[in-house]
Amino acid sequence: MRLSRRRALGGFLVAPLLPVVTRQAGAVIILDSTWQADNRKYITFANTKPFSTYVFGFAAGRFQVKTARRRGHTMRMLYRETNAAKVAANTKAIFDLHAQSVAWMEEYTGIGMPFGKMDFVLIPGFQYGGMEHIGNIFYRESSLMLEPDASENRKLGRARLIAHETAHMWFGNLVTMSWFNDVWLKEVFANFMAAKIVNPSFPNVNHDLNFLWSHLPSAYSEDRSRGSHPIQQDLDNLKNAGTLYGRIIYQKAPVVMRQLEAKLGEAAFREGLSEYLQRFAYGNATWDDLIQILDRRTTDDLATWSEAWVKRAGMPTYRTNVDWKKGGQLDVVLEATNTTEDGLHWDQETQVVILYTTDSYEIKPLSIQGKRSQLPAMASKPEPRAILPNASEMSYGYFALDQKGRSFLIDRAYQLPDPVLRATAYWSLYEEVLRGEFPPALLMNFVSVGREEDPLNQERLLSYYEELFWQYLKPVERGYYQQENSDKLWAYLESGKYQDIQSSLWSTYQQTALDPVHQRRLYRIWTGEDTIPHLTLSENRRISLATSLAIYMPDEAGTIMAREMERIENPDQRERFAFLLPALSPDFEERKKFFESLKDPANRAKEPWVGAGLRLLHHPLRTETAIAFIEPALEMMPEIQETGDIFFPRQWATATLSGHQSEEAARIVQNFMDDNPTLSYRLRNKIWMAADPLLRASKMEAVGRIQSGDRMDD
Ligand SMILES: [Zn+2]
Structure with missing residues (x-):
């Protein structure tokens, strides 16, 4: 040296x-x-x-x-x-x-x-x-x-x-995919191994639950959209390789891989992987190479299974038909309500939970094959209150709840004794809201994390709450809940009982504080007259707080931004904040200038900053003016793909659309897609994925204050 x-x-x-x-x-x-x-x-x-x-x-x-x-x-x-x-x-x-x-x-x-x-x-x-x-x-x-x-x-x-x-x-470097159509393979292995690796270091974490939350909601967010695509995608030209990446690769594929491991058994699966790595070390291999190695270790037909799960788009949807006779005979049939485009079914193993009360239930394994899958008839004295046919972290799809099960679970999900079962109930209910089966306001009590014991579930409830609050609740409905829910969040923060999620509680409190009393408190915390209970106001938190305040309090935004700019010590953070200032400005003309500046590729070099800036432009409280930026941003997509990094087109589209929920915004997207049929298939997919929450939200109607929540106290 x-x-x-x-x-x-x-x-x-x-x-x-x-x-x-x-x-x-x-x-x-x-x-x-x-x-x-x-x-x-x-x-x-x-x-x-x-x-x-x-x-x-x-x-x-x-x-x-x-x-x-x-x-x-x-x-x-x-x-x-x-x-x-x-x-x-x-x-x-x-x-x-x-x-x-x-x-x-x-x-x-x-x-x-x-x-x-x-x-x-x-x-x-x-x-x-x-x-x-x-x-x-x-x-x-x-x-x-x-x-x-x-x-x-x-x-x-x-x-x-x-x-x-x-x-x-x-996985990826020692053995590399032969071509980028299998880029998913190295990602799924990395995620799959990561899940196995971290487990021993976090003995207090429920890892099945963790797997469920880290994969299913994110995978569904793309797979339920019009932009869904197969895990393995064709790629004609390497210059488009970047557009392959997304949550279907990162979050759906590991679920599929876990199903594969369950089919083979852990030991045979591991042997197969080891053989694959040794045989192709310092070289290339395909997914089909791996499937051939694994196929020798099972009697199942892996090639056919792989067609539906890996080579076709979309997620399965199911309906549960329950027939209970007074004498006590129970028949449960799970009916697939869709197939792949060419008629294949997504076969999988699941666990069906038959709930009599929240602490009395039975779990039955069910192999889902073809259109109808039936549990062996069973004697069931009491009539079941709800059937959850997807109670495994590997069950993948939309399993529709029936009316009875839905109303049973909505008030009682948090009483179920098993955290994975509670999680299944939570995401099933959330999925029902997105599918328009009932109004988002019914889930406003997801903010009541005090009823949930597991920190992973608590965190997810908080993020569901934020999504429901901003994306799906109409402004008038937010008004019904904002004060009460902010009161609740503040009480949790003060109690000091939720140390594991204290910073998430704080973040949700800050991000959803629409009530003036709570906004004044945020302001006092930012000036240092008040403190966050049991949490330090680090520089990053303070900058984030200043950002929220500038949006909540447009009259004081100028002073807040200038004062914060002075206070930031970390030079990289200073530069970032300076970049964001025009996007944060209460003055529309300033914000417009920010957007215009992004047309110069040099100003898009720091992509996470651009994403953050766009989110500020399109903050839900500013959508009326921000709607003007939607169409020009969509028009820039091909250029964004050409000049940006692999995740940027999706981030660009998501940051542009995720604050919006109006019919007008939905129409702009729809018109853009109609007028641009020649836009590349993958960019269209990215836009459909990013627009999915907006398209769903625009169809939802505001409902009055929902009273059922009132009886859901902690
Ligand atoms: Zn990776």
Whole structure:
């Protein structure tokens, strides 16, 4: 190493610079690294084992460095965070999580670290959570550098992200898909492995529940839309590879993979994966290659199963027909109400729960095959109150509740003793609202997290509540609930009883405080006259609070924004806030200028900032004026795809549409789609996905104050 001390402190550090020489085949080795007379540094690398070009990465910039040695691997972390206490509080966990992930993957696959070097670069405003470059994984800094009071769920999210990127060293980097139509495969493996890896580190977390919440709602959000597509998608030209990525790949595919594991059994599945990795190491393979390896280990016909689940679009929908006779005979038939475009059924295993009361129920396994699937007839003395045919974290689809089951569950779901069962009831009810079966106001009590014991369920109820509140409730309806629900959230915050979700409670409280009393309190917290109970007002929280206040209090927005700008210490955060100021402005002309500025690709370079800016423009309280930006934003989609990174077209469309719920906004989208039939199929899909909540919300009607909620006290 010839890096002088002066240069190390003041100059640029290049990520793949320190050699990590291991006996591992394929390690990244630097042969020479010299400053030349022209004041440039020349680095010569030894040949590595072969890998695909898309995982080559190079980081240059001003970074601080920490080094650690774990289980024989030296790892380095490059970062820019300036808050020394925050860095100190996070460093050990970040290294430990990487080391645990490596050890787990080595053990599971029987194959040592494929490329030896294990460094990572934390980049503020990085456009993804992480990117699995060989030897230097890139992460969004805020995903790893957590606040001191981060919730258990945030920590779990970080652990999963690290495990995901680490798992890619085997799945994706050691064995790469033959072509990008199978790009999903490396993603599903990374997610699938990540779920397995993080479990032992979080013994207090219910992992089936965690799997359910991290996959199903997100997968459905795309799969129920008109933009649904198969997991495996054709790709004619590599330049469109970016448009393949989305939640169907990241969240639906792991559910499908879990079904596959359940079909084979854990041991046979693992053997199959190990064979696949060894056979195709430092080379390419397809999904069909894997299916062939696995098919030899089961009597099931995996090829046919894979056609419906992997090679076709859409999610299954079911109706449950219940026939109970006074004598006590119960017949339950699950009827598939749709098929793939070409008539295939999505066969799967599920668990049917027959509920007599909330604490008396039976669980029966059911193999869903073809159009009608029937439980063996059973004797059932009392008449069941509700049937939940999807009580497994692997059950995938829309399982319609009947009227009776719906009204039973809506008031009592939280009384069910098993957290996965409660989760199933919650998302089934939520799905019913989205399908127009009953009004969103009926679920306003999802804010009553005090009735729910599990922190994962509590967090999900809070995010459902925010979605219902902003996306589906009409403004007049928000008025019915805003004060009471903010009172409730504040009481939870003050009680100190919900430490695991305190920061989520705070965030929901801040994001939904429409009542003036609560807004004044937020203002006092921002000025420092008041405090958040049991939570510190970190710089990030304070900036976010200032952002909300500027929207809630347009008359004081100018002062708030100027004062906050002065206070921000972190230079990257300052730059971000300065970028967002015009989008936050109470003056429409300023906001318009912000939008116009985005037509210059240079102003879209920091994509997460652009997404945040668009969300501010289209905040639900500003949709009347923001509606003018919808059509021009949609017209820019092809350019956004061409100039932006892989997730950007979807983010651009979502940030543009997610604040809207009016029929007028829905019409603009519909007209745009009608007028642009030649827009590429994938961009159309992205728009349909982003527009799905808007299209559903625009059809919902406001209802009066719903009284049933009144009896749902904590
Ligand atoms: Zn990935």
